[in-house]
Amino acid sequence: MLSRTRALQHTLAMLMGIAATTALGAPPAGTLRVAATVYPVAYFAERIGGPAVTVEFPIPADVDPPFWQPGIPDIIALQKADLILLNGADLEKWRARATLPQMKLVDTSAGFKDRLIVVDNAVTHSHGPGGQHTHSGTAYTTWLDLELAGQQADAAGQAMRRKRPTLATRFNTNLDALKTDLATLDRELKTIAAEKPGLPLLGSHPIYQYLARRYGLNLQSVHWEPNEMPPETEWVALKQLLARHPARTMIWEAEPSLAIAGRLVKLGVHSLVFNPCGNRPADGDFLSVMRTNVENLRTAYRH
Ligand SMILES: [Zn+2]
Numbered sequence: 001m002l003s004r005t006r007a008l009q010h011t012l013a014m015l016m017g018i019a020a021t022t023a024l025g026a027p028p029a030g031t032l033r034v035a036a037t038v039y040p041v042a043y044f045a046e047r048i049g050g051p052a053v054t055v056e057f058p059i060p061a062d063v064d065p066p067f068w069q070p071g072i073p074d075i076i077a078l079q080k081a082d083l084i085l086l087n088g089a090d091l092e093k094w095r096a097r098a099t100l101p102q103m104k105l106v107d108t109s110a111g112f113k114d115r116l117i118v119v120d121n122a123v124t125h126s127h128g129p130g131g132q133h134t135h136s137g138t139a140y141t142t143w144l145d146l147e148l149a150g151q152q153a154d155a156a157g158q159a160m161r162r163k164r165p166t167l168a169t170r171f172n173t174n175l176d177a178l179k180t181d182l183a184t185l186d187r188e189l190k191t192i193a194a195e196k197p198g199l200p201l202l203g204s205h206p207i208y209q210y211l212a213r214r215y216g217l218n219l220q221s222v223h224w225e226p227n228e229m230p231p232e233t234e235w236v237a238l239k240q241l242l243a244r245h246p247a248r249t250m251i252w253e254a255e256p257s258l259a260i261a262g263r264l265v266k267l268g269v270h271s272l273v274f275n276p277c278g279n280r281p282a283d284g285d286f287l288s289v290m291r292t293n294v295e296n297l298r299t300a301y302r303h
Pocket of ligand 1: 135
């Protein structure tokens with residue numbers, strides 16, 4: 001009797017152990033583990049994979065992915081994944097310092113290398129805890145062109161099918177639904193921009209290159225931060241810019257401070273948010289953020 005009881009206890013303990021491990025987030029054996037290094041790509045993998053896939057996105061919420069500096073534990077976590085989905089377009093500048101298994105790496109923008117935008121002679125600016133930075137080199141917010149975002153989703157789907165051929169049908173169904181959502185946003189943006197072709201717009205930060213190209217936006221960017229009052233020289237330069245580019249809207253990554261927004265209003269410039277969503281949003285997901293962006297942009301074309 002005793003041994004049977006102990007055997008039962010042992011089994012129970014084992015089961016509880018498995019349950020505890022699962023609750024702690026360790027994926028059950030056989031689950032495809034995907035890591036992504038920019039949020040839009042992580043979102044695509046989550047949509048394609050559904051419950052059959054674990055998607056790890058290791059970048060803290062307050063870090064802009066292009067400025068992420070992975071520590072050793074981050075690199076080890078990436079190495080343990082079955083697949084590492086990169087944005088590419090030179091977003092992952094940390095890659096030069098990290099050894100990752102080539103077989104697991106997928107550059108989701110490799111399929112449109114010839115359509116990447118290279119920025120020359122960008123101004124270096126200094127601000128905040130991140131210090132100086134420039135936007136010279138390859139522009140990386142590829143997913144703001146929703147057609148390119150669809151291609152990145154395709155690349156993610158292809159890599160996931162290769163790793164789990166038995167789930168290919170399920171992945172394809174999910175990928176199709178995702179691509180339908182992306183195509184809807186793409187069409188809406190095209191329709192909005194076509195209402196006033198050439199409407200002058202301002203960008204607060206030089207990160208909207210792919211958005212401007214895809215949707216034909218007449219966009220000129222400054223290099224400002226939403227919570228940092230630009231110095232007087234910047235305001236002088238803005239007035240000069242407005243003289244030849246009479247924009248009435250500035251597109252921001254996040255809501256600008258009241259002081260900045262108020263001063264812009266005096267120049268006849270209203271602010272709106274088009275969040276690039278490079279990191280996981282506090283509320284909603286990539287799709288809901290993009291839907292809000294589209295609605296925000298619509299107001300600029302109604303003025
Ligand atoms: Zn910048």
